[in-house]
Amino acid sequence: MTGKLKNKTMKSIATRITLIVTLAMVTALGVDAQDGKALFTTKCAACHSAGSNKLVGxxxxGVNEKRTQEWLLSWIKDSQAFIKTGDKDANAIFEEFNKIAMIPFTDMSDAEIIAILDYIKGDGGTVATASTTEPVVPVAPIEYAAEDVEMGKQLFTGKKHLTNGGPLCMTCHNVTNNEITPGGLLAKDLTNVYERLGDAGISGILNAPPFPAMTAAYGNNQLTVDEVRQLTAFFKYANQVSKTQTVNSGFSLLAGGGVVGLILILILISILWSNRKKESTKKDIFRRQLKGNDSIES
Ligand code: HEC
Ligand code: HEC
Structure with a gap:
């Protein structure tokens, strides 16, 4: 009787140890394979070069020399919260970039952020080589043909389908323009996005969207080079003519589409939400397993 029980307990302990070891190995592998360059490319390159070129940010x-690691970790995890603590440098850089809010990276571990910072220190270009560093993000052409503007408009509104699929931009974004119907208010209004981000910023974001909602929508439905150019052309045009357009409420999906629009938006949110939840639960488990085992993390 006791022998059986003992056996059972031993078995369950063995199972647990196997589980913990497996999780630890998977996590350790993850940290090993974690490559600052790859992380930089997916998370930061839409808005930053590792050299000295200004993109969105x-x-x-040279940022490692300019700021302490502690400062950088606080900033990258949640720049808006850090700004609110009253840090002088954080407020100064925010003002300098016209109060464009950098998105928070609360999900990233210290190790991941430090890997990115090491990449910037090394290959990314030190202060000495900064002036010759190529921009990371391909810069879109500044002159656009009239067809580009027209095609971009059709892609934005869904009159023309995106080659690789994915939801309409208008589901989430509004552009105030008399030639199109108002779009959604789930995300930022893009009427003057060109003024804020310019060619490089917009094409960078469309090539590799750093926002979770857009990564979920287009991660597997990559926009083509032509589509990025055409959409950027449309944003440039919309910005140019915006002063003469009738201001609309950007509410058509809800007001015009009524119940159907609302249901579509709710479905969309629930899809995006369930994706996000899955990922963070997995990460939580990893984190819990790591607690008390610092040797793996460092
Ligand atoms: C959506 C665009 C965007 C993304 C993505 C982004 N940043 Fe930023 N970042 C900015 C902007 C804009 C600023 C300038 C300050 C401001 O306006 O908030 C900035 C400022 C910074 C600064 C301060 C620079 C200084 O001189 O003090 C650091 C460091 C930084 N970002 C690192 C990162 C890292 C690392 C990533 C990727 C994990 C990243 N950023 C992703 C837009 C972005
Ligand atoms: C599922 C909703 C959704 C869809 C669909 C979507 N976006 Fe976004 N987009 C967002 C979110 C969320 C942001 C982050 C800014 C915010 O919170 O509003 C964003 C940000 C942007 C930005 C940066 C705005 C800025 O000022 O920082 C651009 C440009 C953009 N989207 C373009 C597009 C284009 C072009 C399409 C269609 C190909 C598209 N988006 C489709 C949700 C969406």
Whole structure:
């Protein structure tokens, strides 16, 4: 009787040890394979070069020398919260970039952020080589043909389908323009996005969207090079003519589409939400397993 029980307990302990070891190995592998360059490319390159070129945000060459690691970790995890603590440098850089809010990276571990910072320190370009560093993100052409504007408009509104699928931009974004119907208010209004981000910023974001909602929508439905150019052309045009357009409420999906629009939006949110939840639960388990085992993390 006791022998049986003992056996059972031993078995369950063995199972647990196997589970913990497996999880630890998977996590350790993850940290090993974690490559600062790859992380930089997926999470930061839409808005930053690792050299000295300004994109949406400043070029990051030399930032390790300019700021302490503690400062950088606080900033990258949640720049808006950090700004609110009253940090002088954080407020200064926010003002300098016209109060464009950098999105928070609360999900990233210290180790991942440090891997990115090491990449910037090394290959990414030090202060000395910064001036010759190529921009990471391909810069879109500044002159656009009239067809580009027209095609971009059709892609934005869904009159023309995106080659690789994915939801309409208008589901989430509004652009105030008399030639199109108002779009959604789930995400930022894009009427003047060109003024804020310019060619490089917009094409960078469309090539590799750093926002969870857009990564979920287009991660597997990559926009083509032509589509990125055409959409950027449309945003440039919409910005140019915006002063003469009738201001609309950007509410058509809800007001015009009524119940159907609302249901579509709710379905969309629940899809995006369930994706996000899955991922963070997995990460939580990893984190719990890591607690008390610092040797793996460092
Ligand atoms: C959506 C665009 C965007 C993304 C994505 C982004 N940043 Fe930023 N970042 C900015 C902007 C804009 C600023 C300038 C300050 C401001 O306006 O908030 C900035 C500022 C910074 C600064 C401060 C630079 C200085 O001179 O003090 C650091 C460091 C930084 N970002 C690192 C990162 C890292 C690392 C990533 C990727 C994990 C990243 N950023 C992703 C937009 C972005
Ligand atoms: C599922 C909703 C959704 C869809 C669909 C979507 N976006 Fe976004 N987009 C967002 C979110 C969320 C942001 C982050 C800014 C915010 O919170 O509003 C964003 C940000 C952007 C930005 C940066 C805005 C800025 O000022 O920082 C651009 C440009 C953009 N989207 C373009 C597009 C284009 C073009 C399409 C269609 C190909 C599209 N989006 C489709 C949700 C969406």
């Amino acid at each position: 400043p070029g990051l060459a």
